[in-house]
Amino acid sequence: MSRFELYSPEGIRIDGRRWNELRQFHCQTNTHPNASDGSSYVRQGNSEVICLVKGPMDTTYGSSSTKQLPDSPVLSISINHPAFATMERKKRPRNDKRLTELSIILKRCFLKTIVLHNFARSLIEVTVTVLSFDGGLLATCCNAITLALIDAGISLYDYVSAVTVGLYDQTALLDLNSLEEIDLSFITIGVVGDSDKLNLILCEDRLPLDKLERLISLGIEGCHRLKGLMNDTVRQVGADLLSKKQ
Amino acid sequence: MGLDYDISTNEQNFVLEALKQDVRLDGRKLNEMREVNIKILPSEYGHVEVSLGRTRVGCKVSSEIVKPYEDRPFEGIFMINSEISPMCSPFFEVGAGGSGYGVGSNSSQANEEVLISRMIEKAVRRSNALDVESLCIVAGKKCWAIRADLQFLNYDGNFVDASCIAVMSALLHFRKPDIEVAGEDVVVYDTNQREPVPLSILHIPISITFNYFNPNGSEENIKGDLNNELILVDADLLEERLSLGSMTITLNKNQEICQMMKSGGLNIDASLIMNCCSYASKLVDELTEKIHNVLKQDAAVRTNKTEEKELRVFNER
Secondary structure: OOOOOOEOOOOOEOOOOOOOOOOOEEEEEOOOOOOOOEEEEEEEOOEEEEEEEEEEEEOOOOOOOOOOOOOOOEEEEEEEOOHHHOOOOOOOOOOOHHHHHHHHHHHHHHHOOEOHHHHOOEEEEEEEEEEEOOOOHHHHHHHHHHHHHHHOOOOEOOOEEEEEEEEEOOEEEEOOOHHHHHHOEEEEEEEEOOOOEEEEEEEOOOEEHHHHHHHHHHHHHHHHHHHHHHHHHHHHHHHHHHHHHO | OOOOOOOOHHHHHHHHHHHHOOOOOOOOOOOOOOOEEEEEOOOOOOEEEEEEOOEEEEEEEEEEEEOOOOOOOOOOEEEEEOOOOOOOOOOOOOOOOOOOOOOOOOOHHHHHHHHHHHHHHHHHHHOOOEOHHHHEEEOOOEEEEEEEEEEEEEOOOOHHHHHHHHHHHHHHHOEEOOEEEEOOEEEEOOOOOOOOEEOOEOOOOEEEEEEEEOOOOHHHHHHOOOOOOEEEEOOOHHHHHHOOOEEEEEEOOOOEEEEEEEEEEEEEEHHHHHHHHHHHHHHHHHHHHHHHHHHHHHHHHHOOHHHHHHHOOOOOO
16 A cells, blocks of 8 residues: 555545645636747646647648548647656657547547537647646646637637546545555546536546446536636636727 | 548438437347357467457467566566557558557547557556466566457457457466476476466456437537437447447446546536446446356367366276
8 A cells, every 4th residue: 555645534635635625726828829829828736737729720731641521620639748747757758659549539529629610621739738747637638728729719619627536445536646646546537618518538447336426426526616717717818808909 | 541431421311310210220229239259269278259240359369488577577468469450441551550650640540549459458458457466487587478469350340349358258268388486497388288277367347338429410419408319339330430429438347447438529418427337337247247158168168078087086987
């Protein structure tokens, strides 16, 4: 077993949170106005992610050469996980299968959320860079991409917010950090808007089936909270922009 | 670039209309799996061919003695090789799952391949279905390396489920040669000399894939409140192409989720997902039973009756 007490009998986790508390969430949009059409910065606890969106643009531009689908955009998502983002400066292979998998998952997830017919035959290029990793890679990337797409003015049906939920013995823990992530089995859940509908589920560890419902319901609540926080930021940015124009 | 699988609008509408009326093209019910056929090839241990309708997957398990990884001296090595060749369908291209794809690769075929191989990897390897610690021979020096080679023979949808069954039944069937350790020296006995020993399998993960359709189109799914998505089990190629999303759950008999993935596609209500899970666990029980039955039958065929009689201490008079 671990040397850390992940969840004390008093109900306190390693970093002092309760079971249903998110880490500090901070987000910004339009962080790189000159480098991209839309950009965002998301910090969930000690996980920090920057996302740049270029597009929508002509498909002939850019590196990806793919067959054209007649009525949907080409969405390309790449995740950058540099060595300095983690404690251990491990050199990663360029074609890390895990990152490829995550980018495919994210891509599929957003293809259903973007209003496709508005962007026929155009290319949307998303680059995510992990500045510092402390758990919830997929979830943080997902939130960052949502914000960056909004900033780029790409029409989405609704926000996609994602969060991790872990299981400690009988208790579901919300938004794990990397220490907890190593020891506990967890799932990543992505929710669209304020609905109870799940867009994304990813579970890579063994987990008792009867605990799944509890995890999902906690995850959905966490996602709704995150969506609220992201929405506040976006509205604030919009209001600022409007007041500058007048 | 692999060929794309084009479906005419006519065919599309036909399938969807049929689904709305609870009928699938091959006459199955929506929640019915295709016939699973597990064939153990008689020549050797650990060579299995699984067919799921017209989808066919072969799996061959082999073993050798190698040096363990530096950072894991007490563990053996277990690899699953799952490269999809164009043999099974022109839909797949050569080497797309190997070094050919980049992180930003956009080809949907390459994407599919990565997801398939990662899902099998997570379902079987990451969930510790094979006890790798039992493969250690001399710590830090020698260990067994078990390799499962998947051959995809024909593609008619749902590779993940078929390959999961194939890998697990091949691993269960496989026997590695008996060894004896004296200090640092290892003696490997021929299969004729000593009965080969089975691997230690901790649990049997089985994948079940669900595909989703929405009779009212995908826009209704996001905007509306109805939860009337059609859920299909074990889709064939046509249905897989037409579906608006899929989810794969890997479970074992102990009601544990080993892996679960729903990436994008239609947004599905949590309660529907829970229903899928409990239905999957029922299917998993049936499939596990089936694998055990096939193995039992094979074991009965393989035992050499006359030899067994000769080796007996007493004879029947």
